Amino acid sequence: MRRLVIPIVVALLVSGHMWAQETPAPSPGAVKGDPYSCPVDGRKFTHPQSRIGSLQGGVDSDHCTYEGNGDWVLYSIVVCPRCNYAAIRDTFPRAFNPKQRQAILKATADSSYRGVTEAMTEIPPWERAELALKCSKALDEPLSMQIQYLHMASWMARVKAVRPATRAYPIASPILVDDFVRLIGRKVERADTPKEKNRLKLHTAMIHQRGGDVTERDKVLAELDQAAAKDPLLKTRIDEFRKLNVVEAGYQKRALELIDQRLAGEDVRPDERLMMTYIKADTLRRLGLKEDAIKTFREVRRLMRRPSQLRTMTDYLLTRLAPGEPLPKPEAPKPETPKETETPKTPEDPEPSPPAD
Numbered sequence: 001m002r003r004l005v006i007p008i009v010v011a012l013l014v015s016g017h018m019w020a021q022e023t024p025a026p027s028p029g030a031v032k033g034d035p036y037s038c039p040v041d042g043r044k045f046t047h048p049q050s051r052i053g054s055l056q057g058g059v060d061s062d063h064c065t066y067e068g069n070g071d072w073v074l075y076s077i078v079v080c081p082r083c084n085y086a087a088i089r090d091t092f093p094r095a096f097n098p099k100q101r102q103a104i105l106k107a108t109a110d111s112s113y114r115g116v117t118e119a120m121t122e123i124p125p126w127e128r129a130e131l132a133l134k135c136s137k138a139l140d141e142p143l144s145m146q147i148q149y150l151h152m153a154s155w156m157a158r159v160k161a162v163r164p165a166t167r168a169y170p171i172a173s174p175i176l177v178d179d180f181v182r183l184i185g186r187k188v189e190r191a192d193t194p195k196e197k198n199r200l201k202l203h204t205a206m207i208h209q210r211g212g213d214v215t216e217r218d219k220v221l222a223e224l225d226q227a228a229a230k231d232p233l234l235k236t237r238i239d240e241f242r243k244l245n246v247v248e249a250g251y252q253k254r255a256l257e258l259i260d261q262r263l264a265g266e267d268v269r270p271d272e273r274l275m276m277t278y279i280k281a282d283t284l285r286r287l288g289l290k291e292d293a294i295k296t297f298r299e300v301r302r303l304m305r306r307p308s309q310l311r312t313m314t315d316y317l318l319t320r321l322a323p324g325e326p327l328p329k330p331e332a333p334k335p336e337t338p339k340e341t342e343t344p345k346t347p348e349d350p351e352p353s354p355p356a357d
């Protein structure tokens, strides 16, 4: 199982764009269903076809992806409406033995979503990830898979929270966040009505959420709170945005606990250690834990021995978090003892490739 799952996780983390080139983007408004048959109870159902299409909306620093049409992240987990077995789309169809089937049924026994008509519309996206996490634990999958599900749950909350801003201002790279904030700032200045100004300011808060800058996000929200006292619709939108931010942070905190557990393991490959440490650093930053984030980004920077996109991003984020501090020098690689059955591999920086223009 381990050999099957790790490549899938890495593919999800770093190679979404490749699927973009292979799979044509679905036409807007024409989301069809792929047929699925539940390997646990045989239930037949459909799941929306939307696969990662145009990455017009870019990729956040923690690899959350936004496509131009469809919501790949939200569609990425398939759930059986009857028994609630759940998994990432491509791993959902699997052959289980009776013991595994039983373990899944036991894990989802207390799910209040069992027997829904349509999992996609009746189960909140992060709850779908939560069900996949339960099944993953029941199947005794590697910790990295469980971390991935928590990570995906946090993405799902973010994708929903920032949707209006993503539609209005697609961001190809986290490095462009400041440009978009400035652009919206100019629009705010030119806006005719206070209502329009406030709508645009809320977009700014959403862009900061994507950029992972919770301090700036909260400054904008604090400004908006005064206006919201007299504008019930604005208040509803702000409340909903904040609620989703809390959901996102909750999953990020849980992911951090598992990441620490994983990093404490003895069998962590160098490329996995690098990626996990990077995700840990960025998650700490997104939670507003600045000092811990700096410390962890410095740690991951020392593991990056050759130029890569991930290193560029690390340098960018470190420079923002700790301006003027010199970047750490890469450490010499530790000698690895290759196993007899495995081809020794050089530590590589697993990196996300540039999003499609």
Ligand SMILES: [Zn+2]
Residues within 6 Å of the ligand: 038, 039, 040, 041, 042, 043, 080, 081, 082, 083, 084, 085
């Ligand atoms: Zn089922």
